[in-house]
Amino acid sequence: MAKMKTISIAAKLDEKFKIEVNAGDHVMYIDQTKAGGGNDAGATPLEYFFASLAGCVGTVARIVANQKGITLNGMDIKVEGAFDIETLLGKSKESRAGFNGIKVTLNIDSGMSKEDKEAFVQEVESRCPVSDNIANTTPIVIEVV
Known part of the structure; x- marks a missing residue:
């Protein structure tokens, strides 16, 4: 349960x-x-959004490493993506307001092989709530009180 x-x-x-x-x-x-x-x-909301993703990936990476006894000395995380500013500003309705894609680049400081790092990252991504909420539809209810 x-x-x-x-x-x-x-x-x-x-x-x-x-x-x-x-x-x-x-x-x-x-x-x-x-x-x-x-x-x-x-920071802007979009920068905080990316920071949230980076923070979650880093936190879950530390949890997974600790649980599996993996030495994780550190990790550099870069998050980037592009969106249509014209849609944000209400000047266009041709594109969606969100990012067309988000790229996360990880430089993992560990003695793991590339294959082990890829398996490690796969597990991290599968357990990261922020990544999950981005990748999968999560209902959002905006209520006026």
Whole structure:
């Protein structure tokens, strides 16, 4: 039987594009660049989205390594993707608003062979909730109160 854990955050849109996010004992700020009309008080939502994916991959990699007794000295994680800015700005409806694809590049510092690293990454990806939510349709309900 599944053992479910609920996660929640609270966020507040303030001046311009600045959003204060409370997540547990942590406060984060999301904003737009000055060129984009914000105050550059924090990373953009899309940068946080990629950071969330990188953070989840890194965390699950550490969990898997610890569970399997794999020496994982560290890992460099790069996440990138392209989206249609015209759709975001409401100037076009030709493309979807999201990324056309997301590429995660991992440089794993470990004594594992390339084949072992690939198997390791496959397990990490299969256990990463953020990756799973990106790859599979998850219903989103936006409710106005």
